[in-house]
Amino acid sequence: xxxxxxxxxxxxxxxxxxxxxxxxxxxxxxxxxxxxxxxxxxxxxxxxxxxxxxxxxxxxxxxxxxxxxxxxxxxxxxxxxxxxxxxxxxxxxxxxxxxxxxxxxxxxxxxxxxxxxxxxxxxxxxxxxxxxxxxxxxxxxxxxxxxxxxxxxxxxxxxxxxxxxxxxxxxxxxxxxxxxxxxxxxxxxxxxxxxxxxxxxxxxxxxxxxxxxxxxxxxxxxxxxxxxxxxxxxxxxxxxxxxxxxxxxxxxxxxxxxxxxxxxxxxxxxxxxxxxxxxxxxxxxxxxxxxxxxxxxxxxxxxxxxxxxxxxxxxxxxxxxxxxxxxxxxxxxxxxxxxxxxxxxxxxxxxxxxxxxxxxxxxxxxxxxxxxxxxxxxxxxxxxxxxxxxxxxxxxxxxxxxx
Numbered sequence: 001x002x003x004x005x006x007x008x009x010x011x012x013x014x015x016x017x018x019x020x021x022x023x024x025x026x027x028x029x030x031x032x033x034x035x036x037x038x039x040x041x042x043x044x045x046x047x048x049x050x051x052x053x054x055x056x057x058x059x060x061x062x063x064x065x066x067x068x069x070x071x072x073x074x075x076x077x078x079x080x081x082x083x084x085x086x087x088x089x090x091x092x093x094x095x096x097x098x099x100x101x102x103x104x105x106x107x108x109x110x111x112x113x114x115x116x117x118x119x120x121x122x123x124x125x126x127x128x129x130x131x132x133x134x135x136x137x138x139x140x141x142x143x144x145x146x147x148x149x150x151x152x153x154x155x156x157x158x159x160x161x162x163x164x165x166x167x168x169x170x171x172x173x174x175x176x177x178x179x180x181x182x183x184x185x186x187x188x189x190x191x192x193x194x195x196x197x198x199x200x201x202x203x204x205x206x207x208x209x210x211x212x213x214x215x216x217x218x219x220x221x222x223x224x225x226x227x228x229x230x231x232x233x234x235x236x237x238x239x240x241x242x243x244x245x246x247x248x249x250x251x252x253x254x255x256x257x258x259x260x261x262x263x264x265x266x267x268x269x270x271x272x273x274x275x276x277x278x279x280x281x282x283x284x285x286x287x288x289x290x291x292x293x294x295x296x297x298x299x300x301x302x303x304x305x306x307x308x309x310x311x312x313x314x315x316x317x318x319x320x321x322x323x324x325x326x327x328x329x330x331x332x333x334x335x336x337x338x339x340x341x342x343x344x345x346x347x348x349x350x351x352x353x354x355x356x357x358x359x360x361x362x363x364x365x366x367x368x369x370x371x372x373x374x375x376x377x378x379x380x381x382x383x384x385x386x387x388x389x390x391x392x393x394x395x396x397x398x399x400x401x402x403x
Contacts, residue, residue, distance in 0.1 A: 011323060011373060015301060016162075021214055022257050061219055067197075070239070081218050085204075089153075099148060101118065102153070104154055105128065106130045106345040136154055141173055141174075150180065156183045156188035163297055170200075205219070217251055219254075276301060301360050302359075303361070304358045312328035312355050315380055319377070
């Protein structure tokens with residue numbers, strides 16, 4: 001192995017976990033903390049100034065996804081928004097005697113855990129299989145819809161392997177069947193085109209810190225005809241659908257970050273796709289490795305590999321020594337020793353799923369960064385395999401290679 005490049009992070013490659021706030025968003029956040037700290041619900045001038053800023057941000061967010069401002073509800077993040085969307089659809093379904101929900105086995109845990117709770121309350125949940133390419137088949141969604149189905153919830157792009165789902169086709173099926181369709185678009189918003197009208201989406205959730213906004217801010221889009229169920233009671237804020245004084249600096253800076261991301265989307269996507277494909281090509285040279293998910297129908301900055309015969313945790317720690325910040329999966333479960341449920345869902349066996357690496361690059365990633373990451377991963381994988389008993393058994397023929 002080459003010498004480590006020091007204790008400080010040299011290359012940040014975990015943008016799916018969180019992104020650095022953009023300078024424009026940071027400037028907006030600080031300016032509002034200092035100069036517009038009034039309560040948007042207050043009737044005096046200072047409060048109404050805050051109200052105007054809030055509603056301007058709501059309009060900017062709505063415009064970014066093709067919605068109406070009144071269809072945007074600000075939340076604390078994607079997890080809260082997912083919970084409110086799914087619970088609202090469940091309550092509406094229950095009132096109409098429909099208690100069946102369709103989702104997939106590789107959703108974010110904010111969705112899966114909410115569905116588990118609803119199962120305990122008497123709902124029936126169908127989790128569709130995800131194929132080896134990490135893509136949901138629209139025809140299988142259609143086949144799963146029943147007369148008592150009240151909701152289909154399928155993520156726009158997977159948070160671990162980055163595969164982009166055929167949302168428009170799935171939404172059209174749900175629209176034809178009269179079933180509400182929700183998509184967790186936390187990884188998609190600001191990175192790929194999203195339009196709630198064109199994509200036949202009834203409810204959509206997003207989180208600002210995934211597109212260079214602040215943490216602790218998200219939003220829920222709900223079509224104006226949908227009656228939402230409150231998760232947080234307490235006041236008339238957000239049209240009575242979420243109690244609590246709005247986080248005005250966070251909301252307004254999120255809108256700035258989103259506008260900026262949309263404006264630069266084509267340029268950023270072209271650069272990220274080029275860097276992503278170079279990274280995939282380089283890592284594919286490692287023997288007994290495999291890219292997780294479709295090579296092209298994936299987010300521009302997402303690369304996810306499995307390497308046979310190693311443990312992902314050791315891989316991450318050694319890459320950190322080399323100045324590379326990476327992940328083995330979802331940031332929300334990175335403390336778990338269990339293999340990724342996403343990788344298991346696409347058919348990776350436990351032994352292989354344990355040796356996973358997620359590199360999610362950003363707009364600032366250069367060709368030099370990509371070359372350094374490729375070389376570093378090759379060195380670390382070779383080093384870890386050199387004393388791995390599993391790798392020795394594979395090389396000795398005592399076990400068969402899987403990849």
